[in-house]
Amino acid sequence: MQREVQEKSRFAVVAAVQLPSVSDVEFEASLTELRELAKTLGFEVVHKFMQKRSGFDKTAYLGVGKREEIRCFVNNEPEFAELNETRQSAADPCSGEIDVIFVDHEISPSQARNLEKEVGCQVMDRTMVILEIFHRNARSRAARAQVEIARLGYMAPRLREAAKLAGPQGRQRSGLGGRGAGESHTEMDRRKIRDRIAELQLEITAMDVERKTQRARRQERQGLAGVALVGYTNAGKSTLMRALTGSEVLVANKLFATLDTTVRALHPESVPRILVSDTVGFIKNLPHGLVASFKSTLEEALDASLLLHIIDASDPGFERQLEVTDDVLDEIGAKAVPLIRIFNKIDHVGDAAAQSECAAALRAQYPDCIVMSARRPDDVAKLRERIVGFFQGNLVEDEIFLPWSAQQLRGAIYASCEVLAERADGEGAFFRVRGESDAVKGLREQFSRA
Structure with a gap:
């Protein structure tokens, strides 16, 4: 027991x-x-x-x-x-x-x-508090390596301070078995830190290459319809991610519950198929070493075709948080990516009258924003329509011919396009489709060789 x-x-x-x-x-x-x-x-x-x-x-x-x-x-x-x-x-x-x-x-x-x-x-x-939280919450190999680099960078100058306290006793004997003439314990520790950081950076570089290869393959299969959720920590990104994708991602009412990027398909699936990624939250005075270390994690935002900037509408300091997120997006070079501001947690703003008044004020200040609660299915459905509408704005309609000898390829049409109508004659089947221009062109070329 x-x-x-x-x-x-x-x-x-x-x-x-x-x-x-x-x-x-x-x-x-x-x-x-x-x-x-x-x-x-x-x-x-x-x-x-x-x-x-x-x-x-x-x-x-x-x-x-x-x-x-x-x-x-x-x-x-x-x-x-x-x-x-x-x-x-x-x-x-x-x-x-x-x-x-x-x-x-x-x-x-x-x-x-x-x-x-x-x-x-x-x-x-x-800084030490944030590093400790990141250290405890990092789960993937990449996140753990990135956090360790930031922690080691933070520790290095503190070793020099510890050496001052040690005084001359911190100096090590040179000679047989020594680490060099007069090299101190602190100098050895600093060298070990430099070596460890270099080793971790090589690991991260290798993981970045692997991650980019995986993203390239995913984009070849599914197109470039990617949405990234960005915003201040604890703004409700993971709750919204779960609502949009039907996935069981971690949802916790604490800062930095999410450190690793999670990618799931929008549910119900649409044409084109849209992938949604949840990213690490931002915070005021995020240690610069962490911003640099997490650039590879935040690159999901750079690869996305659309950013959803999630803001906690119930937080009195949301304008400061909004500014922090904008600054970080600027720092990682994501300012050029199309963005929709989502004011989440409106259900936390007092009674119905207070919520209505707050929503009206937000829409007046940010005309293209969405005010919602990730816990209200109707609000989530409207957001989904807006996302799908964004990606379907550039779709084309066309007719594709598939000969009877190549009917095993029908699945490829339904996987990458929306089939509006289908008719047949003695030679094969004709599909009236709507999809991305490149996807339709690729299917046409593929079928011409069948």
Whole structure:
């Protein structure tokens, strides 16, 4: 009989500096997002510490007074006794201590080390949090390799900081069995990191070649009708993917539930057959190393003929999220791909009157957008019509003749075209079809040789 083990609750606080150039709304939205990132890692955020400054403290990110305030809270000193009691009442008192401080910016290794020393608690900056989430959620070989490259790149400068702490003891003896004259442990570690990154990049290059070959074969078989779902993390892309394709893709109410690109056919199938791909979500201040590492994953967006930009209509900060996605699309060179803005989760916006008012405002601001809920079948059906209509706009109608001696090829007609009518005479069958120009031309050439 299996014994159930209750997982220990883990508590955290968030800390952030608000610079003069950042509005209160944007600052609050960023902090809320950091709390959600912490939740994805399994932490309960029990308090937040905010400070307005003209710049970050070069020594430890926050000012001296704020660092002292955090230290008192972390160590359960009298000033915060009442709040700490409330925190501990939610779980066993022994597990009520603060495990980590999440910082809402990327900070230098020395800033993180000094802050940890002063407050007596582990510090994780925004970049480290995102990397950890990606590390936990990566499933495919390509995604794991890409995440490892980003993590190693993040670790390299932190090894130099660790070497400063080690001092002269970090220097290794040269001589027999050594790694070189006077080479330090840190230098060896950095060299190992460089070698590992080079090895991973070779693996990714090989996987990219394989993926491009698979895409080319798929496009030869099915044409170029590809749709990519893009947007901010947790905007509802995977839910919409499931609704459009009838597939059992992962749907979870947390940030970065999807890291690997999933490709499925639009259901019910149409002519031309349309492939839908779900891509990794974007986020504000996504570490540059991750954007670079995930370019191969995001290339599904470049290969698509149509992008569906999914936006959470119920999020007050959706305009900032919309801007982030546009910036990333621009960075990967996908701005030229036709795009439809989909404002999803409208069913989360208050009552029916509030939803109607919100939808009207969105359509006025973004005239060609679609406002919907991925959980409403009627809304999904309308979106499907819009997608199919986009690809059928360039279809041609023509008549194809298939001699009786080649009737085994009838399946090829139905697989790549919509058959509008069929008639026959003594020589063979005539098919009135609608399909992509290249597909119809290819069938005609194939049958002429039959």
